[in-house]
């Protein structure tokens with residue numbers, strides 16, 4: 538590549554060249570045949586802009602609010618795990634721009650909180666050991682995170698074939714120190730399915746558990762991973778504060794629709810029951 542990178546694709550190419558294959562594949566891969574992964578990109582490419590003319594654009598204000606908090610542009614960074622595989626500063630650096638901190642981040646909840654004053658949310662998975670999930674959620678609340686984003690599309694981890702082939706092993710996560718043994722066996726090669734999904738995640742998670750989450754925190758609760766209007770309506774009925782329409786970057790189920798295409802199915806229904814919407818994060822607070 539000649540000169541400095543000027544767009545996201547060029548940054549991606551630089552990352553491909555710079556990172557060990559096992560890490561690049563983890564960041565860029567999707568589940569199974571990666572059909573939805575391709576569709577995610579193509580769906581965006583299929584959306585065109587209707588440009589309106591003769592509008593004064595000499596002063597542009599992109600600021601908006603999410604859950605009542607003012608942000609300078611309608612852009613959040615989705616929770617994603619293991620940033621230290623790409624850069625030694627990890628999630629602390631990411632949070633300077635914008636962040637929903639991943640449950641499986643490589644920097645701790647406290648490190649990210651003390652590194653910047655930005656509005657931060659905390660993403661949560663529910664482990665069979667509820668005490669562990671409660672511990673992380675309550676630490677996030679004490680550290681000033683403003684909402685809990687409960688990821689609901691991962692009762693089991695997606696079958697990420699690249700990670701399986703690369704025999705990817707999860708790093709030790711400092712957030713869990715003292716709570717659980719993060720030492721994982723590599724006897725059988727790839728540990729990723731056994732450690733993340735089959736052992737730790739609570740596969741019985743269901744609508745009634747939103748009540749449990751509410752009982753351990755006073756923060757607003759958003760559900761991340763909604764892909765149908767039926768579930769969007771249920772989310773409203775159980776009283777969550779917002780939903781994130783998401784297919785998890787095509788890393789969980791393959792052959793599901795691109796998130797952006799589902800917005801059209803979900804948004805009118807949410808509007809019909811009251812709350813307002815913005816982008817892929819549908820915020821019920823306004």
Ligand SMILES: Cc1cc2nc3c(=O)[nH]c(=O)nc-3n(C[C@H](O)[C@H](O)[C@H](O)COP(=O)(O)O)c2cc1C
Pocket residue numbers: 563564565615616617618639640641660688761782783784785786787788796
């Ligand atoms: C490398 C990587 C790691 C991710 N880790 C998490 C995670 O820890 N928790 C989570 O809820 N989503 C995780 N995601 C999914 C993202 O939050 C987000 O949903 C996805 O990148 C964009 O797809 P969407 O538009 O369908 O949401 C991860 C995505 C990537 C690419």
